Amino acid sequence: MTTLSTDAPKSALSRLLMAVTHQKLLAFASLIVLLIGFSIASPNFMQTSNMIAILQATSVNGVLAIAVTLVIITGGIDLSVGTMMTFTAVITGVVLTFLGLPLLFGVMAAIATGAFCGSCSGTFVAKMKIPPFIATLGMMLILKGLSLVISGTRPIYFNDTPGFSEISRGSVLGEVFPALPLPNGVLILFIVAAVAAYILNRTVLGRYCFALGSNEESVRLSGVNTDRWKIAIYALAGAIVGVAGLLIASRLNSAQPALGLGYELEAIAAVVIGGTSLSGGRGSILGSLIGALIMAVLTNGLRVLSVAQEWQTVVTGAIIILAVYADMMRRKPS
Amino acid sequence: MSYLVEMRGIEKRFPGVHALRSVNFDLRAGEVHALMGENGAGKSTLMKIMSGIYPRDGGEMLVDGHPAAPDSPRAAQRLGIGIIHQELSLMNDLTAAQNVLIGREPRRSFGRLDEAALNRRCEEIFAQLQLRMDPRAPVGAQTIARQQLIEIAKALSYDPRVLIMDEPTAALNDAEIAELFRVIDTLKTKGVGIVYISHRMDEIKRIADRVTILRDGAHIDTLDAARTPLSRIIQLMVGREVxxxxxxxxxxxxxxxxxxxxxxxxxxxxxxxxxxxxxxxxxxxxxxxxxxxxxxxxxxxxxxxxxxxxxxxxxxxxxxxxxxxxxxxxIGYLSEDRKHFGLAVDMSVRANVAMADLGRFTNRAGVLDEAAMKRTALDYIERLGIRTPSDEQDVRLLSGGNQQKVVIAKWLLRDxxxxxxxxxxxxxxxxxxxxxxxxxxxxxxxxxxxxxxxxxxxxxxxxxxxxxxxxxxxxxxxxxxxxxxxxxxxxxxxxxxxxxxxxxxxxx
Structure with missing residues (x-):
């Protein structure tokens, strides 16, 4: 025999595929179970209006979760997405309300600001070798402070910019298909998810997300400029956070400078429930999307059942632990 | 006789260690040049300088007679110098093809990947190696030996003129080693110069043309492999008869x-x-x-x-x-993978030894008795002959043999x-x-x-x-x-x- 070794790649590959799909199925199945459970418990739950409310409530957290997913797959973490979202909203307020520029400039400002903040975090992590947890913790506080300074601690309203609130609340889809009155915010979430999933699975940037999370030193020794790619990944995550900033500002028709803290933990929770490994190298956008939906369904369903808000938080915490435990049980070599 | 690579008077210092002292090394096209020496002799350091991973502190390096100073793995790759690392450095979550061609993925516009082309190219590389493996197989699910072969395929995919192999056979069985040697022979006939680092003496006789021996960061001798008895090589390596x-x-x-x-x-x-x-x-x-x-x-x-x-x-x-x-x-078990399972490498010798049985060093309030731990650690350092400047030295700074002794000390403490x-x-x-x-x-x-x-x-x-x-x-x-x-x-x-x-x- 002249071959170096015989192979059974089919079985190995199919085993891995099974495992991956299994995790998505697990999260997806939980979502379905929750939906069925709540609709049995309360007739008000399965109303179209309530479903749309759930999706609308998912949009901001979902977009943030997608941003954090990219960073987490590299083996990092981004704690600054909540206050960064607020910061991009405040900058949009400066551009639209203080400077009176047209709407498109506001949109571009939010995304560019996010990308810039992300590239700063990325630089701290990649060039200055600060652990992601610390670098983005610092960034979280810097951006929270800057939002308050720039806005003078007061909300900035978008009353002078007609159409700004349409970004989140209007429904382009509903005008074309009256039967599908999906708000723009939800549409944007799905578009962001589709684009992010494409980038993650079909582009070089996405490949290096997984590669960095899997074995960074090896990527570096292969001659890849890991610093540059890492900064690019954080910047992309930041740009996505800019979209979330637009969504929340549009929904509130204002930039609320005091808002933001806590959003990053919700986003990370969604990512974890969706089966992305916090140690890096594994994860999916679809998983995070489902994770965000599970959290929104829980909150909404428990509210419909008139469970006190304090208890909703307790349940969410328990779900996170259960989700990760289920994931570990599944990974455990038999 | 012209050289592919010539290194003269190479110097390298790490904090507290003079790792290389004026080392000379050269490599001809189409030869296998074995680099021998005990752990810590400076073999890997010398090769990391050649492949652009470490900068040198002194001396000169010529590639094809021209001065060269590769300052990154990529720069070394451009000079045609490839390296297969001693420790497996693959990305377990990616597939074989994604690993082999990392950094050189076939791309379409806007940074999009051409996954089909990627797998095709990898298949070609595997075919050259006569390696039957699915490029789409995830690396994490492969055996160590298979992973080693993927690593070799990766290095060869750069079409290197100089290939450094740092203990490539550590995890291979005899059949696989024979295949690797066949690949090396093919490369030799193509004029590739190979630097071969191994602790397995029998391999040196089988494939090496010349042998260079390093000891304590210094160049000891360069000899003809066929005419030098193994006992002589070992003697030069350790500086005494074994x-x-x-x-x-x-x-x-x-x-x-x-x-x-x-x-x-x-x-x-x-x-x-x-x-x-x-x-x-x-x-x-x-x-x-x-x-x-x-x-x-x-x-x-x-x-x-x-x-x-x-x-x-x-x-x-x-x-x-x-x-x-x-x-x-x-029952005590000393794993083959010391760094992963046997030791906390960032902690001191004392802490590692005591770790096996911390209860013995803890008083009723749960406070650790450092003095007792120190006594125990020093006792084992002496009994096992662990070469370390003190019991407070971090384990990662010890050589492999001394790390192994620390692991043994842990288990002896458990009786x-x-x-x-x-x-x-x-x-x-x-x-x-x-x-x-x-x-x-x-x-x-x-x-x-x-x-x-x-x-x-x-x-x-x-x-x-x-x-x-x-x-x-x-x-x-x-x-x-x-x-x-x-x-x-x-x-x-x-x-x-x-x-x-x-x-x-x-x-x-």
Missing amino acids: TQSAPVIPDTSASAVALEVRGLSRGKEVRDVSFSVRKGEILGIAGLMGAGRTEVARIIFGADPRDAGEIRVAGKAVDIRHPHAAVQAG CDVLIFDEPTRGIDVGAKSEIYALLEALAAQGRAIIVISSELPEVMRLAHRIAVMCEGRLTGILPGGAETTQEHIMELATRRGSALTGAEEAI
Whole structure:
């Protein structure tokens, strides 16, 4: 025999595929179970209006979760997405309300600001070798402070910019298909998810997300400029956070400078429930999307059942632990 | 005679260490130049300078007669210098093709990947190596040997003119090594210069044209491989004579049986394995990669569950389902992967030794007694001859042999009667090997039962009083130790495959 070794790649590959799909199925199945459970418990739950409310409530957290997913797959973490979202909203307020520029400039400002903040975090992590947890913790506080300074601690309203609130609340889809009155915010979430999933699975940037999370030193020794790619990944995550900033500002028709803290933990929770490994190298956008939906369904369903808000938080915490435990049980070599 | 690469007077200092002192090294096209030396001699450092991973502090490097100073792995790749690292450095979550071509993915516009082209190119590279592997297979699911082959494919995919191989055969079995050597021969005829680092002496004779010996960061000699006896090379490496002797086998027939296993089974990896070890005896377990040796050890140690079988310690059946239970029964297991499972490398020698039994150093308030830990650590440093400046030195700064001694100290502190050593000298140089051997023999003489799992036949034959040989999960025979057992005897048992019936079952 002249071959170096015989192979059974089919079985190995199919085993891995099974495992991956299994995790998505697990999260997806939980979502379905929750939906069925709540609709049995309360007739008000399965109303179209309530479903749309759930999706609308998912949009901001979902977009943030997608941003954090990219960073987490590299083996990092981004704690600054909540206050960064607020910061991009405040900058949009400066551009639209203080400077009176047209709407498109506001949109571009939010995304560019996010990308810039992300590239700063990325630089701290990649060039200055600060652990992601610390670098983005610092960034979280810097951006929270800057939002308050720039806005003078007061909300900035978008009353002078007609159409700004349409970004989140209007429904382009509903005008074309009256039967599908999906708000723009939800549409944007799905578009962001589709684009992010494409980038993650079909582009070089996405490949290096997984590669960095899997074995960074090896990527570096292969001659890849890991610093540059890492900064690019954080910047992309930041740009996505800019979209979330637009969504929340549009929904509130204002930039609320005091808002933001806590959003990053919700986003990370969604990512974890969706089966992305916090140690890096594994994860999916679809998983995070489902994770965000599970959290929104829980909150909404428990509210419909008139469970006190304090208890909703307790349940969410328990779900996170259960989700990760289920994931570990599944990974455990038999 | 022109050289592909010439390094003259290379200097390298790390904090507190003069790693390379004016080292000369050259490489011709189409030759295999073996680089030999004990661990810490500076082989890997020299090669990391050649391949752009470390900058040099002094000296000059010429590539094709022109001065060169590669300052990154990529710059070295552009000079045609490729390296296969000693430690596997693959991305386990990616596929084989994604690993092989990392950094050079076929792209379409806007940074989009051309996955089909990626897999095709990888398939071509595998075909050149005559390696049958699916480019889409995830690397994490492959055996170590397969991962090593992927690593080699990756290095070759750069079409290097200079290829550095740092212990490429550490995890390969004989058939795979033969294939690797065939690949090396092909590369030689294409004019590729190969730097070959290995601790396996027999390989040097088989493939090297010249040998350069380093010791303590200095160039000792460069010799013709064919005309220099191995004993001379070893002597130059360690700076003294090392003799290879057969073990003196004590008569342990009257000693009590320390450990007995009957009918151990676990899936296809371990099938109906039974053996026993007496006090004062060293039992070697030989076999090829994947024969199930480590799996047997892990079952005995409770690290993996078993489907069937019985474990008896000192004549009494014990129910070991967890490593904790194994330790209580007096069984210690020293993993083949010291850095991952054996040591906290960022902590001091003292902390590592004491870690095995912290309760002993803790008072009732839960406060650690540093003075007692220091006494114990110093005691073991002296007894085992651990070479370290102090007991507060971080373990990662010790050489492989001394790290292994720290692991042994941990288990001695636990007072284990049965010690299982899995590849005890992997990555350890020749001089330190003899010290580890002497240590194992001393432990046996104290009445402990020792099991040594090793892929190196000379090691098993040097140490073992009896040699158990495994093949495909089965124990195919137990041979007596000593001079009358030859490598051929062991290999015959190590390749004794199952009956036609089992073979057919596996083919499905």
